[in-house]
Amino acid sequence: MQLLEIKDLEVFYGKIQALRGISVYVNSGEIVSLIGANGAGKTTTLKTISGLRKVHSGSITFKGEDITNMVGHKRVQLGLCQAPEGRGIFPGMTVVENLEMGAYTRKKSDADKVKEDFERVFSLFPRLNERRKQVAGTMSGGEQQMLAIGRALMASPELLLLDEPSMGLAPMLVSQIFDIIQEINRQGTTVLVVEQNATKALSISNRAYVLETGTVTRSADARELLEDDSIRKAYLGE
Amino acid sequence: MSMSTSRISHSYRSAKVPIQKANDTMRQRWRGLPFPVRVLGYIVLIGVAMLLPAQSIGNIMAPQSDWPTILFYPIGSYILLALGLNVVVGLAGMLDLGYVAFFAIGGYTMAVLGVNYNWTFWEILPVGIAVAALSGVILGAPTLRLRGDYLAIVTLGFGEIIQRVVNNLSVTGGPTGISGIPHPPSVGSLSFLTYGVLDPRPYYYLEVVMIAIVIFFSIRLENSRVGRGWVALREDEDAAEIMGVPTFTFKIWAFAIGASVGGLSGVVYASKVIAITPENYPLLLSVLILVCVVLGGSGNRAGVILGAFLVAWLPERFRGLANYRILFFGAMLVIMMIFRPGGLLPARRRASEFAHGIGGGQPLGGEIQSGQFEEDEEGEK
Numbered sequence: 142m143q144l145l146e147i148k149d150l151e152v153f154y155g156k157i158q159a160l161r162g163i164s165v166y167v168n169s170g171e172i173v174s175l176i177g178a179n180g181a182g183k184t185t186t187l188k189t190i191s192g193l194r195k196v197h198s199g200s201i202t203f204k205g206e207d208i209t210n211m212v213g214h215k216r217v218q219l220g221l222c223q224a225p226e227g228r229g230i231f232p233g234m235t236v237v238e239n240l241e242m243g244a245y246t247r248k249k250s251d252a253d254k255v256k257e258d259f260e261r262v263f264s265l266f267p268r269l270n271e272r273r274k275q276v277a278g279t280m281s282g283g284e285q286q287m288l289a290i291g292r293a294l295m296a297s298p299e300l301l302l303l304d305e306p307s308m309g310l311a312p313m314l315v316s317q318i319f320d321i322i323q324e325i326n327r328q329g330t331t332v333l334v335v336e337q338n339a340t341k342a343l344s345i346s347n348r349a350y351v352l353e354t355g356t357v358t359r360s361a362d363a364r365e366l367l368e369d370d371s372i373r374k375a376y377l378g379e
Numbered sequence: 380m381s382m383s384t385s386r387i388s389h390s391y392r393s394a395k396v397p398i399q400k401a402n403d404t405m406r407q408r409w410r411g412l413p414f415p416v417r418v419l420g421y422i423v424l425i426g427v428a429m430l431l432p433a434q435s436i437g438n439i440m441a442p443q444s445d446w447p448t449i450l451f452y453p454i455g456s457y458i459l460l461a462l463g464l465n466v467v468v469g470l471a472g473m474l475d476l477g478y479v480a481f482f483a484i485g486g487y488t489m490a491v492l493g494v495n496y497n498w499t500f501w502e503i504l505p506v507g508i509a510v511a512a513l514s515g516v517i518l519g520a521p522t523l524r525l526r527g528d529y530l531a532i533v534t535l536g537f538g539e540i541i542q543r544v545v546n547n548l549s550v551t552g553g554p555t556g557i558s559g560i561p562h563p564p565s566v567g568s569l570s571f572l573t574y575g576v577l578d579p580r581p582y583y584y585l586e587v588v589m590i591a592i593v594i595f596f597s598i599r600l601e602n603s604r605v606g607r608g609w610v611a612l613r614e615d616e617d618a619a620e621i622m623g624v625p626t627f628t629f630k631i632w633a634f635a636i637g638a639s640v641g642g643l644s645g646v647v648y649a650s651k652v653i654a655i656t657p658e659n660y661p662l663l664l665s666v667l668i669l670v671c672v673v674l675g676g677s678g679n680r681a682g683v684i685l686g687a688f689l690v691a692w693l694p695e696r697f698r699g700l701a702n703y704r705i706l707f708f709g710a711m712l713v714i715m716m717i718f719r720p721g722g723l724l725p726a727r728r729r730a731s732e733f734a735h736g737i738g739g740g741q742p743l744g745g746e747i748q749s750g751q752f753e754e755d756e757e758g759e760k
Contacts, residue, residue, distance in 0.1 A: 191621045217623035231614040233732035242611050246623035
């Protein structure tokens with residue numbers, strides 16, 4: 142079943158066109174990655190899906206519903222949540238307060254499930270459990286990244302959008318984060334991930350799209366791309 | 380500006396740690412007390428506020444002027460205004476440089492309805508609050524899509540526009556303003572509830588009640604769902620939106636609530652002074668109220684009240700220094716901002732936000748923030 146479908150998406154920053162007609166779809170249960178160089182439009186694509194950027198033309202459909210012009214905060218209630226790039230956490234709040242913000246849209250009648258989700262996040266990221274009361278802005282980059290992912294999970298999304306989860310992290314931590322992303326997917330959350338670290342992203346993804354200057358230049362099974370010579374040369378640094 | 384202030388905050392952080400710690404422990408102890416004890420604490424505070432106009436206190440606090448008059452304006456009025464502005468700047472993190480506009484709107488509502496239509500104070504009060512809130516929404520709706528510095532510039536303009544408008548309309552009396560504004564009706568023959576010309580104390584008591592009400596509502600607001608949304612949007616507007624906070628609506632709310640408190644204090648002020656002119660509402664007043672908030676500790680009510688008290692009281696206390704008092708006052712502000720850049724009593728959360736160079740009370744444009752992020756990232760690579 143198609144969970145998310147983007148058709149011919151065009152987005153402008155002022156007069157500069159960032160996306161030139163991108164079409165991407167994500168099936169339920171998949172991990173899909175968008176790879177590409179800096180400025181290819183990966184982050185813009187995610188921000189547009191989240192509703193932080195206005196669509197110029199094209200459409201976004203989520204669970205069969207047209208959300209092209211829906212405001213960002215309503216998309217969360219539909220089951221779509223993003224962990225923003227880098228330090229997109231709330232630095233003045235503690236770890237627990239950040240996670241509570243993730244559950245902001247959830248109803249009081251949902252309290253039991255929210256509690257379960259807290260436990261789930263803490264079991265995925267034991268590190269956060271140790272630092273429940275720490276002010277988030279004082280944590281390391283890796284911990285903040287975990288918090289950003291954990292916070293997005295607290296919204297209990299069907300589709301999790303991850304923006305550069307490995308950015309600025311030590312290699313050990315990068316592997317750990319990708320293992321956790323796979324685990325999140327196994328537990329039933331569909332994942333759309335944007336990454337510069339193409340090797341890692343492709344190794345855990347079902348399918349992938351290659352973006353170049355605002356257009357999709359390749360789309361294929363992740364494994365196929367991993368073995369493709371031209372892709373290896375351009376994005377995998379070989 | 381924000382870059383340099385945040386650097387200062389880093390270099391002086393060690394100097395402010397002990398006071399910050401004492402401040403935090405006090406707050407924690409206070410929160411740990413059972414509810415009835417806290418209520419009792421508030422009642423004691425209100426009692427103290429009621430005793431403040433006593434002559435013996437006045438001899439120490441303001442030997443050169445009439446102490447109860449000063450307690451009403453500027454002290455009480457500044458506190459009320461600063462509490463209102465704190466909702467916009469301290470809680471929601473938006474910089475408003477034209478807050479005096481709402482004070483003026485409240486004042487002129489009181490004057491026009493009271494003089495031309497013979498309405499009484501208690502009839503006008505809700506109208507004044509509503510008109511101010513509505514003007515907050517009207518100003519906010521088109522401008523709150525702007526961030527940081529740009530919003531500050533637009534609000535600055537709004538403050539000026541209101542002053543120019545009342546200066547040129549005939550219904551507001553032009554530059555001569557409106558006189559003969561009615562006082563609130565007196566209650567029985569009790570001296571502290573007789574609103575006349577000579578005794579400023581009844582007006583001060585009225586103001587204390589208003590301050591208490593505003594504090595009560597702002598505590599409730601801060602701990603509500605809206606309050607948590609404000610914190611999120613202050614810290615990272617985009618992140619707040621993708622967590623499901625209706626950021627635009629909540630910004631309008633903050634603006635409208637802040638404006639209504641401004642309107643409230645405007646009505647109360649005008650009901651005492653008999654005559655108002657556009658000169659009562661200068662740009663300087665917007666700046667001073669912002670100083671109250673920032674100096675006291677943006678986002679922390681106790682700090683904001685202390686800040687407003689100092690900003691209103693110090694120039695009166697040092698009236699003996701004649702014109703040098705303003706120079707002295709300015710120097711004190713500069714010294715305080717060097718040694719306590721987060722304010723006298725910063726909110727815990729605001730203190731750590733300040734260390735990150737985000738949050739209100741300083742230009743909080745997304746562009747400054749993302750610039751800092753880029754620096755960080757390059758540093759790590």
